[in-house]
Amino acid sequence: MPVFSLNVKNVVPLGTPGDIIKTRELEYTKFLKLEIKDVDFRYKPILLGGLHNLVGISPPAFNKYKSKNLRNDCELVASKNNINFQWNKKFPINSLNMMRGYLCVEQSKKKEYLETFFEAYWVNDIDLTKNENINLLLDNLNIDKDKFFNDLKNQSIKDELKKVTNDAFERDVFGAPTFIVNKKLFWGQDRLEYAIEELKKN
Numbered sequence: 429m430p431v432f433s434l435n436v437k438n439v440v441p442l443g444t445p446g447d448i449i450k451t452r453e454l455e456y457t458k459f460l461k462l463e464i465k466d467v468d469f470r471y472k473p474i475l476l477g478g479l480h481n482l483v484g485i486s487p488p489a490f491n492k493y494k495s496k497n498l499r500n501d502c503e504l505v506a507s508k509n510n511i512n513f514q515w516n517k518k519f520p521i522n523s524l525n526m527m528r529g530y531l532c533v534e535q536s537k538k539k540e541y542l543e544t545f546f547e548a549y550w551v552n553d554i555d556l557t558k559n560e561n562i563n564l565l566l567d568n569l570n571i572d573k574d575k576f577f578n579d580l581k582n583q584s585i586k587d588e589l590k591k592v593t594n595d596a597f598e599r600d601v602f603g604a605p606t607f608i609v610n611k612k613l614f615w616g617q618d619r620l621e622y623a624i625e626e627l628k629k630n
Contacts, residue, residue, distance in 0.1 A: 471530075472592050472596065473527040473528075473530045473531060473589060473592065474527070474589075474596050474601075474604065475589060475590070475593045476523075476603075476604055478590075478593050479593055479596060479602065479603075480602075480603075482593075482594075483597065483602045485603075487520075489520040490520075499515050502515060503515065512551050513550055514550065514552070514553045516549050516550060516553050516554075518555050518556070521556060523556075525562075526545055526556065528579075528580045528585050528586065528589055529541070529576060529580060531588055531589060532576060532579040532580060532582075532585055533569075533571060533576070537569060537571060544565050548565055559577075599613070600613055601613065602615070603615055603616070605617065605620075607619065607620060609623045609626045610626055610629070610630070612626055
């Protein structure tokens with residue numbers, strides 16, 4: 429499922445971010461729960477597998493010891509924070525088209541696109557490897573399916589996703605979620621609190 433690095437500006441936390449989620453699959457839900465203002469969230473879809481190859485590390489999902497603990501962590505954190513969450517039976521999947529899709533959809537649809545696909549995968553256990561399921565989600569979003577799938581093949585979209593991933597690598601990003609604040613890098617759910625502290629210095 430999509431993973432995003434994040435550039436943040438001028439975050440003013442209105443709640444206490446003490447229950448920072450430590451597993452990347454729950455990151456977007458946590459962002460939605462944070463009450464913030466004067467913020468410019470700039471989500472950057474990246475090819476996480478490609479980034480790992482550039483950095484020279486193996487994804488946790490493909491390490492049997494890490495993947496077992498990853499699922500356990502997700503379920504524990506979801507339970508503790510009252511987050512509706514269900515481990516997807518198809519995890520991990522190739523999220524390439526969903527990453528490209530985020531770049532394809534018009535700006536006004538991007539936030540809803542994220543929410544819809546995250547919920548489908550991590551709440552409703554929907555198999556997003558099947559186009560018929562993606563079609564249903566696109567219908568719910570009032571996104572033209574033919575245009576969407578045609579745009580996925582557009583070379584400019586492919587190149588843009590590669591560029592964003594390479595740009596992340598050039599900025600020393602090695603995983604997701606990553607927060608970049610005041611040109612400083614904060615990696616992982618448990619670093620979000622420190623990213624907010626950094627913003628308070630502005």
